[in-house]
Amino acid sequence: MWSLDPCRKEVLKFAFSCRVLTLVLQVLTRFLGSSTPIIYWFPAHLLQAQEPLLRSLETVGQKPLSGDSPPGQKGPRNPIMELLYNWKTCSPVTRNILGYFLTYWLLGLLLHCNFLPWT
Numbered sequence: 001m002w003s004l005d006p007c008r009k010e011v012l013k014f015a016f017s018c019r020v021l022t023l024v025l026q027v028l029t030r031f032l033g034s035s036t037p038i039i040y041w042f043p044a045h046l047l048q049a050q051e052p053l054l055r056s057l058e059t060v061g062q063k064p065l066s067g068d069s070p071p072g073q074k075g076p077r078n079p080i081m082e083l084l085y086n087w088k089t090c091s092p093v094t095r096n097i098l099g100y101f102l103t104y105w106l107l108g109l110l111l112h113c114n115f116l117p118w119t
Contacts, residue, residue, distance in 0.1 A: 043097045050093040053086060054079055 004012070033039060048054055083090055083098060090098070 043101070046093055047083075047097060050091050051083065053083060053090065 080098075083094060087095070087098075
């Protein structure tokens with residue numbers, strides 16, 4: 001039977017504890033993100049309260065499709081896509097919220113595809 005020297009044992013303990021910590025953090029954030037809607041309600045409330053473009057879409061209601069709508073689209077555009085198309089006219093609160101969620105999505109996409117810990 002082979003044995004490890006004390007230095008290698010410490011390195012393995014450290015690596016194992018780091019991996020366990022990473023897994024626990026990923027699982028906790030996934031549980032919180034999927035079971036706690038207030039995380040998404042608060043930014044939605046801020047967007048509804050601070051963004052004039054969303055308030056104008058509410059008052060107008062369902063707009064007819066414009067000529068530049070994607071082919072095969074039968075309903076009105078997504079309000080979030082409208083905000084992204086009109087990025088320069090959005091309020092700073094809207095830019096920060098959209099920037100946070102887009103950055104989180106992009107980092108998650110890049111890191112998860114490369115087998116790096118990301119939730």
